[in-house]
Amino acid sequence: LSREEALGYWFEADTQTYVAEDAGRAVGTYILRPNESGGGSHVANAAFMVAPEARGQGIGRAMGEHCLSEARRLSFRAMQFNFVVSTNESAIRLWKQLGFKIVGTLPGAFRHPEKDYIDVYIMHRSLLEDHA
Numbered sequence: 001l002s003r004e005e006a007l008g009y010w011f012e013a014d015t016q017t018y019v020a021e022d023a024g025r026a027v028g029t030y031i032l033r034p035n036e037s038g039g040g041s042h043v044a045n046a047a048f049m050v051a052p053e054a055r056g057q058g059i060g061r062a063m064g065e066h067c068l069s070e071a072r073r074l075s076f077r078a079m080q081f082n083f084v085v086s087t088n089e090s091a092i093r094l095w096k097q098l099g100f101k102i103v104g105t106l107p108g109a110f111r112h113p114e115k116d117y118i119d120v121y122i123m124h125r126s127l128l129e130d131h132a
């Protein structure tokens, strides 16, 4: 992905983009948007990135919680992550702690630069009741 492609993806129409700052420095960012258009637009999708040197300090969790409350504020009924790489243990652990469940496995859907073809999870949580 080029810088332009990555920025295009992060600032697509219909996407809300958020930044976490620490002393004026951007340390994390996430996006929130409808997972599908039309009949699927009541389900949110989100994606997160914390700067490598700022990981493990609670920024990801804080953004995840903020994202869930933003999604509720925007009247989404559920949140779905479409492509959680199964080896991404810290992300999977965090999403489970925030109430997400693995609802499906896509066999070999990610071509890892070193590890071959590995599974990808779809993770989901309802926003209709607070069960985080």
Ligand SMILES: CC(C)(COP(=O)(O)OP(=O)(O)OC[C@H]1O[C@@H](n2cnc3c(N)ncnc32)[C@H](O)[C@@H]1OP(=O)(O)O)[C@@H](O)C(=O)NCCC(=O)NCCS
Pocket: 047, 048, 049, 050, 051, 054, 055, 056, 057, 058, 059, 060, 061, 062, 081, 083, 084, 085, 088, 089, 090, 091, 093, 094, 097
């Ligand atoms: C996933 C990511 C957003 C987490 O952000 P973070 O700021 O490091 O996370 P936090 O510090 O808030 O930690 C939250 C939880 O993540 C898990 N976690 C964080 N770092 C971890 C590590 N090194 N190993 C295992 N679990 C870890 C823990 O469950 C932690 O909760 P705990 O502290 O109660 O144990 C961040 O690692 C990241 O940007 N990764 C690259 C991009 C990515 O994978 N995005 C998500 C794709 S689905």
